[in-house]
Amino acid sequence: MKFSKYLIPIALTIAVIVSLTLSMVLWTNPANYRSKQSPEQNSQTETMIKPKRYVYTPIQAVYTNNAGKQHILVNQLVNVVSELKRTIRDYQKPKISRYSSGSKETYFKIANQPGSVMLSYPTPVSMKILNLNVGNRFKKFPNYTVNRIILPTNDSTKIYLLNDQGFKVYQVKVSKHSLKALNKVLTMDMRTIPASFKLFNNQPLVYVNTTVQMQPYKYLIDRQSEDYYVSRLLTDDDSQSVNAKRRKNVVIYGDQSSLQLLFNSKTRMGRFSDYRPNKNKKNITSVLTNSYNKLSDLGLSLDNVRFFDYDTQTRTVMYRTFVQGFPIFRTNGFGTISTRTINSSAQRMDFSLDNPEVPIPSKKGYLTLPATEVVLKRLADHGYKRQAIKKIQLGYGWKKDSTSPLLVDLNPDWYVYYKGRWHSYTEMMNQY
Structure with missing residues (x-):
């Protein structure tokens, strides 16, 4: 009886020791972890990667009511843009035609027509991307x-693409749409x-006409280890042995051929460079x-990650994490992930x-931000x-929480694209 009293605690202790031992093996040898992942584990990782x-x-929805008054529809308990997007998948026999080009008057007449919803991408995308x-x-x-995308709420025969x-x-006529x-x-x-x-x-710009109240947030962050990315990006059947070099706050991993992975422990940023030949196609769809x-190669959850910008000159694509329908900006203006095709190699x-x-x-109450025209x-x-x-955009600023390295404060602010870079409106005002 006395022995049975200690049986469960002993068993739990052994389980913890075994778990820690296995964890140490995986952490110290990420390449083995990569090669020995079971199909079930790979499947779990892939489920995080959204189509x-x-x-x-689209990242924003603006509703123009029948009286012509306009409002930005904001996510709260439900993602409004996602709900609206689900309503545009049953067009029957759509036909497209050029409606107008170069006319600002016609453009805004269609965009601001009473009884319509406007879904907006931050920068243009190709029809093949929209088609998804x-x-x-x-x-x-x-x-x-x-x-x-302009969706009339009282005309089921057409929509407009701007x-x-x-x-x-562009006008799209459809034979049937509820x-x-x-x-x-x-x-x-x-x-x-x-x-x-x-x-x-x-x-064209969506102005906020009045002061707006926005809620600050405190988030628990997902801190991925360097080994995780080494195993995903550098370790495969074709790669050579991975070497690491450390220079102050920077660690550089390389496979001795064409791949390099750099981490900065101070900024908590990573850079993956791929020097293998690529098709180097310049069209936007490619x-x-x-x-x-x-x-997708990063293997991160993309639940709240959205396309935010495409620079056609540098072929740089920027993605940001969104909170309650608004993008997150870090101190240097960076988003969540960016990719760039430099050349064919x-x-x-x-x-x-x-x-x-x-x-x-968060214990903080709502913060009041000024209207767009006041900011300007x-x-x-x-x-x-x-x-x-x-450009000018409502968003959230990323700030490390002073109480824990696992927490981050997200504070609402205006963000201004000024002289080729995103800046916090508050910081711009405090500089003078």
């Missing part, structure tokens, strides 16, 4: 580039922000597809080793050139 359509989804989000219904369309570049408008699901989403309990869609520096494949991927995973209730006026009064501002 391409999840990553290349409409149930493959647009597969026969020319591969135009577009970044806005490209800000050149103020292009508006029931779309209008049902609009009756859901959601937060709305008064807005207006108009020109800024000759580019670049975005190749970028998504690189993104070099590709690069920059990524963070820390990413927000689980929200924790204050910046101009502080000496910033209005013409040098290309």
